[in-house]
Amino acid sequence: MRERLFPGDRIAAYVVLVALGLVTVLPLLYMIVLALQSDAEVQSGDPVLWPADLQWGNFTRLFEAAPFERFFLNSFVMAGAITVSHLIFDPLVGYVFAKMDFPGKRIAFVAVLSTLMVPFFVRMLPIYSIFASLGWIDSYQGLIVPFLMDAYGIFLMRQFIKPLPDELIEAARVDGAGEFRIYLRVILPQCKPALAVLGLFTFVFQWNEFLWPLIATSRTEMRTLPIGLTLFNQEYFTQWNLTAAGALILFVPTALFFVITQKFLVEGIALSGLK
Amino acid sequence: MTRRRQALTAWLFLTPAVLFFALLFFLPIGNQLLTGLYDSDGVSFVGLGNFSRAFGDPEVLHSFLITLAYAAGTLVVGTAVGLGLAVILNQALPGRTLFRSVLLIPYLTSVSIVGLLWRNILDPQVGILNRLLEAIGLPGQTWLSTHPLATIVGITVWSGAGYTMVLFLAGLQGIPSLYYEAARIDGAGPWRRFFAITIPLLAPTTLFVSIIGLISTLQQFALPYIVTGGGPGNATSLYAHRLFIVAFNDNDFGYASALSVLLLLVVLVLSLAQLRIGDRANA
Numbered sequence: 001m002r003e004r005l006f007p008g009d010r011i012a013a014y015v016v017l018v019a020l021g022l023v024t025v026l027p028l029l030y031m032i033v034l035a036l037q038s039d040a041e042v043q044s045g046d047p048v049l050w051p052a053d054l055q056w057g058n059f060t061r062l063f064e065a066a067p068f069e070r071f072f073l074n075s076f077v078m079a080g081a082i083t084v085s086h087l088i089f090d091p092l093v094g095y096v097f098a099k100m101d102f103p104g105k106r107i108a109f110v111a112v113l114s115t116l117m118v119p120f121f122v123r124m125l126p127i128y129s130i131f132a133s134l135g136w137i138d139s140y141q142g143l144i145v146p147f148l149m150d151a152y153g154i155f156l157m158r159q160f161i162k163p164l165p166d167e168l169i170e171a172a173r174v175d176g177a178g179e180f181r182i183y184l185r186v187i188l189p190q191c192k193p194a195l196a197v198l199g200l201f202t203f204v205f206q207w208n209e210f211l212w213p214l215i216a217t218s219r220t221e222m223r224t225l226p227i228g229l230t231l232f233n234q235e236y237f238t239q240w241n242l243t244a245a246g247a248l249i250l251f252v253p254t255a256l257f258f259v260i261t262q263k264f265l266v267e268g269i270a271l272s273g274l275k
Numbered sequence: 276m277t278r279r280r281q282a283l284t285a286w287l288f289l290t291p292a293v294l295f296f297a298l299l300f301f302l303p304i305g306n307q308l309l310t311g312l313y314d315s316d317g318v319s320f321v322g323l324g325n326f327s328r329a330f331g332d333p334e335v336l337h338s339f340l341i342t343l344a345y346a347a348g349t350l351v352v353g354t355a356v357g358l359g360l361a362v363i364l365n366q367a368l369p370g371r372t373l374f375r376s377v378l379l380i381p382y383l384t385s386v387s388i389v390g391l392l393w394r395n396i397l398d399p400q401v402g403i404l405n406r407l408l409e410a411i412g413l414p415g416q417t418w419l420s421t422h423p424l425a426t427i428v429g430i431t432v433w434s435g436a437g438y439t440m441v442l443f444l445a446g447l448q449g450i451p452s453l454y455y456e457a458a459r460i461d462g463a464g465p466w467r468r469f470f471a472i473t474i475p476l477l478a479p480t481t482l483f484v485s486i487i488g489l490i491s492t493l494q495q496f497a498l499p500y501i502v503t504g505g506g507p508g509n510a511t512s513l514y515a516h517r518l519f520i521v522a523f524n525d526n527d528f529g530y531a532s533a534l535s536v537l538l539l540l541v542v543l544v545l546s547l548a549q550l551r552i553g554d555r556a557n558a
Contacts, residue, residue: 013363017374020360023433024378027392030403034395047406093292102282108289115300117546119494121518122539125528126303126310148295179284208385210497215523226387230501233391240395247388254383262376 094157357439
């Protein structure tokens with residue numbers, strides 16, 4: 001039988017959970033309410049919990065006021081390209097550290113892991129200066145290149161590949177498969193769950209990235225969604241309904257992420273210890 | 276396969292990574308260490324001048340102190356909330372998977388959304404919070420003016436509590452249930468078991484949560500940038516925000532580099548402390 005901490009402890013637990021759950025969800029739901037309000041409702045002092053008329057036209061007005069389709073495209077290109085790059089390089093490097101023996105392995109691994117400690121601020125100014133002289137400000141390569149791979153992903157993949165049986169590799173080698181072929185045909189197919197976690201997290205984090213796109217772009221048509229939305233809000237600061245509509249567009253990948261990952265989300269984060 | 280061939284293959288596979296980390300991590304860091312020794316023109320060598328300037332710069336000292344206050348506040352409140360949630364959601368409660376996922380949503384939501392949303396909610400004139408307060412006859416709040424830093428702490432905890440919870444849940448699941456059963460047989464009640472087993476055995480997790488929390492809060496930039504713009508005055512101009520202003524408003528890259536080197540030093544010390552304590556905990 002279940003022990004009780006105090007009479008009604010179970011109810012108390014649910015009260016806490018529901019209260020904190022509401023504090024978490026209500027602001028996000030209010031974003032939807034706000035996005036569909038009329039300008040008058042946004043300006044009025046009344047607590048509008050549901051708009052009198054749902055103003056779907058706010059989305060049209062948003063796209064007329066600023067090039068949100070372009071912001072969306074830029075974010076998609078940046079997050080997508082970085083995700084593809086991570087999916088190519090993180091498992092490859094992780095495999096080398098998990099399964100190969102070579103002189104310099106220890107020092108190379110420590111060097112990669114040490115980059116975990118480096119705040120982005122320390123890389124930011126030199127990379128900015130170099131990219132400025134290359135003419136890479138306001139370019140896709142400028143947005144993408146600083147994040148092509150990272151130690152989190154490499155470490156995650158190494159941890160996943162390490163317990164895979166060596167016999168798989170040996171057998172393929174006996175069959176005369178080349179080293180890269182072994183990686184591609186034998187190792188990678190075993191990594192699907194880890195690759196799914198890596199890909200989803202990389203995409204969402206890069207989609208949300210704020211600091212670098214703020215610095216690496218100056219022309220409106222090269223802004224990513226988080227930056228474009230923040231600057232849009234500074235310009236149209238009274239039209240919170242339009243800002244909220246833009247925020248909903250920015251929220252789409254996060255929402256999709258939760259739909260896709262429902263089952264393994266919490267375990268996935270605990271497993272990877274992602275920032 | 277010979278050892279020699281394996282070594283060649285390994286380094287061949289590593290070539291893109293070697294290039295990437297050399298060019299986009301180690302080269303910039305080295306460059307930063309050097310740039311910090313030069314004046315804003317990038318030509319005049321000033322030695323450690325930028326560093327001694329930082330220690331005497333009231334703006335920088337202010338930003339450093341409020342960053343410490345911000346980090347401490349976030350750490351204490353965030354850890355308490357995260358641990359509390361983890362303990363509750365570690366029980367076999369119906370619906371716990373749903374609660375776990377829901378509480379994680381803000382962590383994966385763009386900081387632009389989080390910042391703009393809360394700025395709107397808390398806005399004294401048009402914000403929904405004051406509209407509701409006034410509708411039930413309570414005075415409105417002006418927290419972003421009266422308690423700006425505490426408000427930023429609150430928003431940070433709001434967006435990070437789910438992640439802290441997940442880390443604590445992983446820690447809780449690592450405690451062998453055997454310990455609890457043994458304590459129960461010895462007659463220890465639930466509170467006693469919590470303080471005598473859960474808290475001490477969670478110590479490594481708590482430490483991990485604290486140090487990664489510190490490292491990330493010391494670098495916090497986007498949230499105050501979006502919510503308050505560092506204001507009112509410079510009340511929420513955290514260290515990273517100051518660094519950003521020195522670099523991109525004052526265009527003083529030499530000084531900004533020195534400031535970023537100081538940030539690196541603090542983060543390195545914290546990270547190494549984490550590694551050492553982690554080793555001791557595992558030993």
